Amino acid sequence: MSNGYPEAPDKAVYKNAVVLTLFVVILTTILFYWMFYVPFNWTKHMNDVSYSEVLKSENLSSGAHKRDAINRLRKARKIGSKELPPPFPNGWYGILESSNLKPGGVKYVSCLGEHFVVYRTETNEVFILDAYCPHLGANLGIGGRVVGDSIECPFHQWRFGGTDGKCKHIPYSTSVPQGSKVRKWTSQEFNDFIFVWYHADTTEKPWDLVASVNKMNNDFVFHGRNEFYVNCHIQEIPENGADLAHFGAIHNESIFAGSLTPKTSMLSRFGYHLWAASWSSSKGPDKHIAEVTLSHKLEIFKNLYCFQMDVSGKQIGPSYVNLALYSPTLGHFRILQTITPVEPLMQKVVHRFYGPRWMGPLMKIFIFGESVMFERDMNMWNHKVYRKNPLLVKEDMSLKQFRLWFAQFYENSKSYPEVTNVGW
Known part of the structure; x- marks a missing residue:
């Protein structure tokens, strides 16, 4: 109770200490929660990676002029459309x-x-149908409503069943026109992704995706993701795993040296990444599977290694990679990669990271490092031309083997000129 006199010094000090302690406790709790329970998200578009130097020379840093300049650079780049494989394997x-x-x-x-229109029922079933209504062409995915296992068109409320795509109900009509349906796509949900089966031959049966992947550890949790948009053909991204020589060329310098000019960065020697790699493909029923194995060491001083890691990357078809990683120090963790052709030469690449809960802070560092390394590859992909018959040396044999293996996914596929009407 105040009596008009100043507070005693010891009481003021005590009050300040309590406030400071409370602040530290709250801040520590928030930091702890973020490190262990909040997934880390790293998203980069093309204008964020590999075009900055060109844009800097044109004094463009933001806004519509920047986007226009990048689109101009994309169109000006030599594509070599006659050499490109089909864009949608x-x-x-x-x-x-x-x-x-x-x-x-x-x-x-x-x-x-x-x-596509992709929707989930209240009973957690996922269906994928063609997006446009056969009635008057409304997009079922923009304003459509889930009713039971059907999707209802936002324009006239026609309903299409998820199991077969057939029209089930027209609210203002007593009959449904024969043959009124949209295409139903084969799909499955697995490892936190919704997959669609895409094949040039609509009668071709899909391989078993689940059987091709090692089961996720029960104690693994989701730690974060990254997302990139890359200006290249889809084949060039997984081909990187068979390009064994490129690891030493662009991935040796420290992750703290950044992604654009790591060799000239002052931080390039703040840790040195050493790689050993091999690539192989499967035969018979599992011919759609290939595997890259990597051995990584982080050298901080000459012959002094502070971190080692072994990676087994299973490439399942043209677009899905399951990476199992093991470190004697950290144990096991996992990265799942998907590549989706948004356009013939525009790939959306997502990596999702999983491991034990206690690895939260370390996984955030790892997501940062993997993202920087991927951006170094993007600097190449965004500007290179695809060579149908590249000039190879004997040490590039795995690249030749990869292309022979990957060619199986182009059976009956439409060529790049057919898809884009180039030269038509």
Whole structure:
């Protein structure tokens, strides 16, 4: 109780100490929660990676002029359309992350030269249909409503069943026109992705995606993701795993040296990454699977290594990679990669990271490092031309083997000129 006299010094000090302690406790709790329970998200578009030097020379840093300049650079780049493989290979594609589709949710997804409506019923079933209503062409994925296992058109409320795509109900008509339906796509949900089966031959049966992947550890949790948009042909991204020589060329310098000019950065020697790699493909029923194995060491001083890691990357078809990682120090963790052709030469690449809960702070550092390394590859992909018959040396044999293996996914596929009408 105040008596008009100043507070005793010891009481003021005590009060300040309590306030400071409370502040530190709250801040520590928030930091702890973020490190262990909040997933880390790293998203980069093309204008954020590999075009900055060119834009700097034109004194463009933001806004519409920047986007226009990047689009101009994309069009000006030599494409070599006659050499390009078909842009949409056959296989399973992860077109939507499960967390982006809640029960009763509807999404419109445009990729692979197709237009999909993806929706989840209240009983958690996922269906994928063609997006445009056969009545008057409304987009079922924009304003469509889930009713039971059907999707209802926002324009005239025609309903189409998820199991077969057939029209089930027209509210203002006593009959449903014979043959009124939209295409139903084969799909499955697995490892936090919604996949669609895409094949040039619509009668071709899909391979078993689940059987091709090692089961996720029960104690693994989701730690974060990154997302990139890359200006290249889809084949060039997984081909990187068979390009064994490129690891030493662009991935040796420290992750703290950044992604654009790591060799000239002052931080380039703040840790040195050493790689050993091999690539192989499967035969017989599992011919759609290939595997890259990597051995990584982080050298901080000459012959002094502070971190080692072994990576087994299983490439399943043209677009899905399951990376199992092991470190004697940290144990096991996992990265799942999907590549989705948004356009013939525009790939959306997502990596999702999983591991034990206690690895939260370390996984955030790892997501940062993997993202920087991927951006270094983007600097190449965004500006290179595809060589159908590259000049190779004997040490590039794995590249030749990769292309022979990957060619199986182009059976009956439309060529780049057919898809884009180039020269037509």
